[in-house]
Amino acid sequence: MAANVSDRAAAEAAARQAGVAVSRETQDRLVLYVSLLRRWNPVKNLVSPHTLSAVWERHIADCLQLAALAPDARTWVDLGSGGGLPGLVIAAVLAERAGTRIHLVESKLGKAAFLREAARQMGVPATIHAFRIEGVLAQWTEPVDVVTARALAPLDQLVRLSVPLLKTGAFGLFPKGQDVGSELTQAAKYWKLDTVLTPSVTEQDGRIVTVRRAEPVAS
């Protein structure tokens, strides 16, 4: 699919804002993803409809910044992918990074069907798991470099969900809004965390929380 000039310019601007260099093919994949999101949102309720008018900044740049933070990661897992944020946006970037793959975990069957069809049309290295996160990760065996989750749960719960991957060497990339301070305080009641905070490129008070290590606080 060849995108029109203004769509491609929007994709290019989003990538620049996120600090990630992407090819023309990746821009086209992102344009296709946005058109599928727009087409299916009224039926599948993938994102809040009022966010679609600012989709390139609010969703695409916001998710691309995660790909910029882990340029060498090969295997990714995105928890609670919903309509593909950040999973399919990262997958579009991974399509130009050899030997990479992202696994999207989404238990709602309608959304998972959208993810599967969008990934197929985009031609990206994504595998969709239409099951609950807890069950998928309890049986996980493959080495994972990065686990992501956006708008899924507060940080303490994200750590609890992703700890099977964190304890085998993955790091977490969790975008958070202005409540990041209180979420870190709450998480510290349950977890000894090794974290790095990176300012969000799309949200003034937002931070990307990188979790490098998580151990339960001894009770």
Ligand SMILES: C[S@@+](CC[C@H](N)C(=O)[O-])C[C@H]1O[C@@H](n2cnc3c(N)ncnc32)[C@H](O)[C@@H]1O
């Ligand atoms: C608020 S939405 C966020 C979706 C997307 N990450 C985003 O940023 O737009 C959370 C998604 O996680 C899914 N979800 C919640 N708990 C889950 C679980 N335990 N296992 C699998 N999916 C789950 C929901 O079905 C929903 O689509």
